[in-house]
Amino acid sequence: MLRTHTCGELRISQTGQNVSLCGWIQRNREMGGLTFIDLRDRYGITQLVFNMELNASLCGDARKLGREFVVCIQGKVAERSNKNPKIPTGDIEILVEKLTILNTSKVPPFTIEDHTDGGEELRMKYRYLDLRRDENKRNMLLRHRMAIEVRNYLNSKNFIEIETPFLIKSTPEGARDYVVPSRMNEGEFYALPQSPQTFKQLLMVAGYDRYFQIVRCFRDEDLRADRQPEFTQIDCEMSFVNQDDILNTFEGLATHLFKTILDVDVADFPQLPYEEALKLYGSDKPDIRFGMTFIELNTLMKGKGFRVVDDAGLVVGIKAEGCGEYSRKQLDALTDFVRKPQVGATGLVYIKYNPDGSIKSSVDKFYSPEDMKQVLDEFQAKPGDLILILAGDPDQIRSSMSDLRLEMGKRLNLMTSGEFKPLWIVDFPLLEWDEESQRYHAKHHPFTSPKEEDIPILESDPVSVRANAYDLVINGVEIGGGSVRIHNKELQQQLFKVLGFSDEEATAQFGFLMNAFEYGAPPHGGIAFGFDRWVTLFGRGESIRDFIAFPKNNAGRDVMIDSPSALSNEKLNELGIETTR
């Protein structure tokens, strides 16, 4: 070993020891006869001292070191006369006796510091330099610790980690697949898994009754701050369980992670049916760190001559406590907010309950003070509160109101960082109608079991069928989701039929699974968590990219290695592929 210690571990108790350290030059401070150097490695920073009077040539060598040079030094640990309380090694320094340059470095294009001067684009191009920064090191370490604790917990519950293949086959449902041409089977393609879904079900058939995998998944869809083309799931499946068993098991996982990683005790995992979530929050991933739940006002506000409301399928409001004194300008800003194309409302109605008890609204023309008071009472509003109301198509307006609720939560500082409020959303619909393809799509995936009591209406009223499906939501982030699966060939065939597959198509796509179900498939179910999102949530980050060592940009490009890239004609020929552009 070139080193006896790391740059983060020496303390005053080691004074007098001869040590050797290796690391990168963080900074060079020349004081005439004295030169200080901060030496950095993964573990921390240790100060080196060179003295012109004691060793002029060594001190001269030290002064020639540039930022990010890699060096190995030998010397003696000494107590500092001026200690630095800001760093763990701040009580000591190394009186250097020997200096070896292991490698030089070009001047890096941005500073390797907590508050770097480098922008996003540049740091992504030089990701290996960016990863030297403390912030990124912390994020990578957090990710590592969480992965270890996931394995610890699941191992302790008898889950075993089994790898499943990446080169699989394209399936008709769900996201677009990434495809890989097969050289040995010209004209045919593998697909990369969107998740190991069918394989984990086959493992249940095989009798491996508790499986998990921390596994990469691939989806060829447009990206966002919380989406990458390849992302990591904690993929889990269990046999001989019902929905409550699954939820209990993975509440245990969440509790374990909260405790071991953040030292936070989270006891409560309320369950909210999907339909309730939409009614109360307008969203299937509500942030329940604050209330401000929706109140529907159809009966109170319709029929008073206000066209927008009278024609609306839904009139819904929220109460912003203490906002009764909002100025015209602030209210206009909220109106502009809801009218943004992404939010999509046409206008905003407000009722100000003034601190003096008087009432002022944007629709005084249509409603008497008594009408208004009734609405205020419905919200149990107090003087000083503000009611915000949207009206229109129910789906659209719930979505807009959800955006407005979150915006008000932000403005009123109701989303406390460091507070975690998980909940389960349960009873998702099994199917949804897709306008584009004019057929039903599985909301979760086509192997999700319907609620037993809803099976009779599977063919007569498909959209009303509820599924044994659930999502774990924490602070408005969808952390994971799963379902109890179908383990019966007949029911699976029936569902494929509702989804519009012919028997031939179903056999071609999923015959292997249906065959397996004929050989003693146990009842089973599972869940998959978005590991990148979970780490980002725990790390209080904005973007999952900051918690992935080598992420891709919003066009799916890796700007460091410059991928994707064109293939040579030789390679294309070998694969039997012609490109059209």
Place this chain on the structure above:
RNA sequence: GGUCUGGUAGUUCAGUUGGUUAGAAUGCCGGCCUGUCACGCCGGAGGUCGCGAGUUCGAGUCUCGUCCAGACCGCCA
């Protein structure tokens, strides 16, 4: 596929109504400095204003196109 924002020194940014030699901070280079730790002080170098057209006597600034980056909508079982 669409909407919005941005692109000026190595880097992060400023740049007025279109008008003389495009600025600041930081980094870099040189000099001074024996207790610094975001060291300090003095000096210096550093620019295809993303790219291409257009308008104009004159474009970093206005128009159009294009490329790149970011956020969002569609999309993401």
